[in-house]
Amino acid sequence: MDIIPLFATAVNLVIFFMVIELVRRNRLKERYSLLWIFASVVMFWFSVSRQSLHFVAGLIGIQYPPSLIFLIGLIFMVLINIHFSTVISELSEKNKTLVQDLALLADRVNEMGSEKK
Amino acid sequence: MKTLVIIPAFNEELSIEGVIDDVREHLPAADIIVIDDGSGDSTAALARGKGAPVISLSYNLGIGAAMQTGYKYANARGYDIAFQFDADGQHRGDQFSALLGPLLSGEADICLGSRFREKGMYEAEFARFIGIRILSGTISLLMGQKVTDPTSGFRGANRRVIEFYCSSYPDDYPEPEALILLHRAGFRLVEVPVLMRKRLLGTSSITFIRAFYYMIKVILAIMIDLLKKVPGR
Numbered sequence: 001m002d003i004i005p006l007f008a009t010a011v012n013l014v015i016f017f018m019v020i021e022l023v024r025r026n027r028l029k030e031r032y033s034l035l036w037i038f039a040s041v042v043m044f045w046f047s048v049s050r051q052s053l054h055f056v057a058g059l060i061g062i063q064y065p066p067s068l069i070f071l072i073g074l075i076f077m078v079l080i081n082i083h084f085s086t087v088i089s090e091l092s093e094k095n096k097t098l099v100q101d102l103a104l105l106a107d108r109v110n111e112m113g114s115e116k117k
Numbered sequence: 118m119k120t121l122v123i124i125p126a127f128n129e130e131l132s133i134e135g136v137i138d139d140v141r142e143h144l145p146a147a148d149i150i151v152i153d154d155g156s157g158d159s160t161a162a163l164a165r166g167k168g169a170p171v172i173s174l175s176y177n178l179g180i181g182a183a184m185q186t187g188y189k190y191a192n193a194r195g196y197d198i199a200f201q202f203d204a205d206g207q208h209r210g211d212q213f214s215a216l217l218g219p220l221l222s223g224e225a226d227i228c229l230g231s232r233f234r235e236k237g238m239y240e241a242e243f244a245r246f247i248g249i250r251i252l253s254g255t256i257s258l259l260m261g262q263k264v265t266d267p268t269s270g271f272r273g274a275n276r277r278v279i280e281f282y283c284s285s286y287p288d289d290y291p292e293p294e295a296l297i298l299l300h301r302a303g304f305r306l307v308e309v310p311v312l313m314r315k316r317l318l319g320t321s322s323i324t325f326i327r328a329f330y331y332m333i334k335v336i337l338a339i340m341i342d343l344l345k346k347v348p349g350r
Binding site for chain 2: 104
């Protein structure tokens with residue numbers, strides 16, 4: 001038996017339980033863990049089920065079926081990275097608004113302070 | 118007619134006082150707001166010393182977000198007209214009347230001051246000039262109207278544009294991008310010739326490569342903007 005599926009299965013289990021553990025300890029928000037969990041479940045499936053691995057590999061013309069696991073891993077990496085880019089964009093937009101509102105509020109507070117004097 | 122002059126400033130301690138005096142001299146009825154975009158020098162203190170209100174951002178947000186802060190201030194305080202005015206001394210207070218005309222007559226929602234509208238008004242470095250020419254050609258084409266100085270930050274906006282800017286103002290290359298944004302949202306632009314000073318202080322280190330690179334980036338940003346949904350008015 002190929003060593004690659006075994007290795008892939010082991011790595012997958014480690015990643016899967018690492019993500020679960022991070023969520024459990026509140027170090028990772030559920031909504032950001034979903035893609036990771038989904039990725040490891042899909043890869044786990046293809047690592048243990050030779051039949052489906054060979055079937056899908058044959059379907060898209062991959063000569064060496066285990067490389068399908070790497071392809072799927074790569075696709076998920078790209079998806080997760082794009083997801084992160086959108087999260088960062090959203091964060092920086094919110095951060096900008098926060099700094100603007102804070103500055104405008106500070107101005108109001110100063111003004112009220114000087115009116116009292 | 119409540120009028121505001123927004124002066125975004127990032128480390129402009131050498132010029133900020135002169136700029137405030139210049140605005141006060143030529144537009145005495147207008148209020149001034151200095152947006153200190155996280156300056157590390159004494160820009161904010163010097164402006165306050167001149168009696169100008171200053172809004173200080175916690176850290177450097179960039180010119181787009183700093184400008185938008187000024188428009189949010191204008192909106193919250195009910196100004197009818199808001200001008201943008203650079204803190205580096207490049208813009209001239211005696212040119213405000215040129216911008217004011219089309220706004221008061223209702224002909225324009227946004228009035229843009231151009232250095233290149235008339236020949237010989239401004240001598241730009243060759244590299245910068247070529248960059249602006251290609252950019253203005255592209256923008257004129259997209260807007261269906263002649264725009265000669267899309268990177269000019271000397272402009273005035275009416276109440277409707279002030280409100281619009283509060284909900285959407287571009288971050289990366291705000292001057293040219295804002296024009297396209299306004300055009301797509303259906304606002305009317307009028308460009309008028311104005312005189313500007315050569316940059317007095319600070320270094321304008323625009324090399325040919327830089328000017329070209331800037332132009333490419335702006336055009337790319339505009340193309341991406343065109344893919345976006347037009348924000349509602």
